[in-house]
Amino acid sequence: MRLLYFAWVKQKAGIAEEDVALPATIRDVAGVIDWLKSRGENYALAFADLAVIRCAVDQEHGDLATPVAGASEIAFFPPVTGG
């Protein structure tokens, strides 16, 4: 599964994208974030405040409860500020 990071989430995590093999026990986006935070201080920093984290699963807006089974791409980013 491909993970993508944008804007200050990318900056804090120190990584733009990566391919990972998620543990089979992870069911939703919240599970992915918990797992990432356990992998390193950079992720703990990027995901310190979940109120300002947004996500997309296979390029559609999701939330912490969105299931990740079968997904090929999950992206994490701050609230959007375009336009």
Added chain:
Amino acid sequence: MRLLYFAWVKQKAGIAEEDVALPATIRDVAGVIDWLKSRGENYALAFADLAVIRCAVDQEHGDLATPVAGASEIAFFPPVTGG
């Protein structure tokens, strides 16, 4: 005093503009219209339905009750349809 007519009011009255000397007894736009109707069939035709007559006194929107004393220009026209 100058009288101006626009759009189908002009067409029905058969005149675009004219200079007139109003009787001193005429106080408002309604009085001007009554006086015009007495002057000829063309005015009677143009002002047959007052619900669709609009007017301006000295280039500001008015209505039947707008005073005409001291005015130098009164215009009669249908509801506007620009834009």
Added chain:
Amino acid sequence: MIRVETQDFDIGAEVKALTAGRTDIGAVVTFSGLVRDMNDGAVASMELEHYPGMTEKELARIEAEAHRRWPLQASLIVHRVGKLLPGDNIVLVIAASAHREAAFEAASFLMDYLKTRAPFWKKEDRNGAAQWVDARESDGKAMKKWE
């Protein structure tokens, strides 16, 4: 700024002229109205008549009222007169502001007021017969919402 003229306008050039050299404008809304012919050729052309003198005064009053109600950095009203063909531009309104809400509302207000107060009259050449266009009741209603 207001203009009443026979020639066509270029929306991009007008927006550029209003915003050139400025960095305090964040939002520009334009409205342009065009001659429609919904019935495949029924409308051959349209003639725009107006009340010279009052037209300019009324457009200036409408524009001033928009500036009184919203924080606008710049605005423009251009209305064409004379003979126009289906697809031709009739009117252009531009409202520029720091924020988009003000720009959208002011442009919409300018059009609603212009439609009900600016002394223009449309005459269509429809199937060979000249016909004055009737005022739309919905235009009166649209203006009332700003009162």
Added chain:
Amino acid sequence: MIRVETQDFDIGAEVKALTAGRTDIGAVVTFSGLVRDMNDGAVASMELEHYPGMTEKELARIEAEAHRRWPLQASLIVHRVGKLLPGDNIVLVIAASAHREAAFEAASFLMDYLKTRAPFWKKEDRNGAAQWVDARESDGKAMKKWE
């Protein structure tokens, strides 16, 4: 139609391209958003980051939703990415309809949805320091009115 690109756009040319040869369009509303620098030189430049792939899908979803809600003859969303300077264009939205109410509402809707759902992020170079722009609470409220 939607486009994500680095180059600038010309509002007039885009409107002409959407309306050329048509006589069923009576009203065209455009919104353009520009890089602001309210504090006299504090913002030297801005960088627009986006999520390639999802951006295009999301803009297409937003545009399709506008066509579902209003009778639109044509529409366009153009969003620039990369480095921009104060006064530069950022985004262009166009909505064309038979009547002005639909064109105004659809353009406003497109911007409110774009502002809260399209995956773009602004980073300002402000007094020499790069700073991610915070989302405005008012944008979330603006979107809620369409629900």
